[in-house]
Amino acid sequence: MRIATKSTPRRNRRVAKSYLDLIIELPLASIRSRQQLDAAQAMIDRLLRKQMLEAGEALYLDALSDLVAAYEDVHFPIAPASDAEMLRHLMEAHGVTQAELHRQTGIPKSSISEVLSGMKPFSKALMRTFADFFKVDSSVLASNL
Numbered sequence: 001m002r003i004a005t006k007s008t009p010r011r012n013r014r015v016a017k018s019y020l021d022l023i024i025e026l027p028l029a030s031i032r033s034r035q036q037l038d039a040a041q042a043m044i045d046r047l048l049r050k051q052m053l054e055a056g057e058a059l060y061l062d063a064l065s066d067l068v069a070a071y072e073d074v075h076f077p078i079a080p081a082s083d084a085e086m087l088r089h090l091m092e093a094h095g096v097t098q099a100e101l102h103r104q105t106g107i108p109k110s111s112i113s114e115v116l117s118g119m120k121p122f123s124k125a126l127m128r129t130f131a132d133f134f135k136v137d138s139s140v141l142a143s144n145l
Helices: 010-025 034-049 055-075 083-094 098-105 109-116 124-134
Strands: none
Touching (some): 083 109
């Protein structure tokens, strides 16, 4: 008795081979130690240095990057930016001074200074005004609410 099999196109074989070669070298599994993280980052660096990735290499890189991100989210969490840091960043990114921000939004200079010094958090009104002025979604400014 003969079993019918579906033949894999040549291209898919190449994808599978490059992908499997990398899995043999560094299996895709949850990262549980700093040593495993270092090995994963070294592999990511090696793949990113290549001019062109084969399809299998790109698939592997995506999966490995997800595993690294999951480990880093747990072991190296990044706290949300403070209101002062967020406003300072937006002002620098848009090349706006405190005086210009005051003139163009009507927000009192003292309120802008208090936010920048960390003495005053964003109010809903300030968030709406800054979001409109900097053309960002207000949720960007609401991370600390």
